[in-house]
Amino acid sequence: MPLTMYQASVPLFTQTLSGISTILDKGGAHYADKEWDVAGLISMRLAPDMMTLAEQVQMACHHSVVGVSRFADIDQPDLGPTDTDMAGMKARIAASLAFMAGVKPEQMDGSETRRAEIQIRIGPVAFAGQDLLLHFTIPQVLFHATTAYDIVRHAGTDLAKVDFLGDAFSRKIA
Numbered sequence: 001m002p003l004t005m006y007q008a009s010v011p012l013f014t015q016t017l018s019g020i021s022t023i024l025d026k027g028g029a030h031y032a033d034k035e036w037d038v039a040g041l042i043s044m045r046l047a048p049d050m051m052t053l054a055e056q057v058q059m060a061c062h063h064s065v066v067g068v069s070r071f072a073d074i075d076q077p078d079l080g081p082t083d084t085d086m087a088g089m090k091a092r093i094a095a096s097l098a099f100m101a102g103v104k105p106e107q108m109d110g111s112e113t114r115r116a117e118i119q120i121r122i123g124p125v126a127f128a129g130q131d132l133l134l135h136f137t138i139p140q141v142l143f144h145a146t147t148a149y150d151i152v153r154h155a156g157t158d159l160a161k162v163d164f165l166g167d168a169f170s171r172k173i174a
Contacts, residue, residue, distance in 0.1 A: 006105035013064035019166030060144035067137035
């Protein structure tokens with residue numbers, strides 16, 4: 001049986017956002033243990049021209065939610081502006097996960113060939129749905145999630161790849 005658009009997106013995005021949530025928990029605990037202001041972590045970036053941790057989390061959620069809503073042909077929830085505290089970032093992730101949990105696999109049927117046009121900095125770009133998912137949406141989600149991980153790890157938090165992978169090992173064959 002071929003892989004469906006739902007199978008290639010919702011479980012991956014759910015796993016990835018859940019991993020980011022764990023990473024934020026560990027980063028917040030690390031800053032609390034050191035008695036550092038967590039605002040420094042939230043506003044941290046890897047390079048001057050890169051997004052902050054808060055913006056990386058926002059974009060990982062954004063691309064997950066926009067992709068799933070586009071493929072299911074439903075309205076996306078308004079997740080609001082970039083968060084300025086840990087609770088807001090965690091709430092954004094929770095809202096994104098709740099939205100995706102409400103999407104049924106059959107809502108995404110047929111989206112692999114449906115034309116999807118997106119607006120990027122250079123202008124509008126059109127894709128078939130499957131190409132949008134595989135060559136734009138998944139890379140965007142993973143880029144921003146990885147960068148969020150890298151920021152928190154760079155800040156001194158003890159993280160490992162398993163933290164990024166989220167619940168990946170819940171799918172192992174017994």
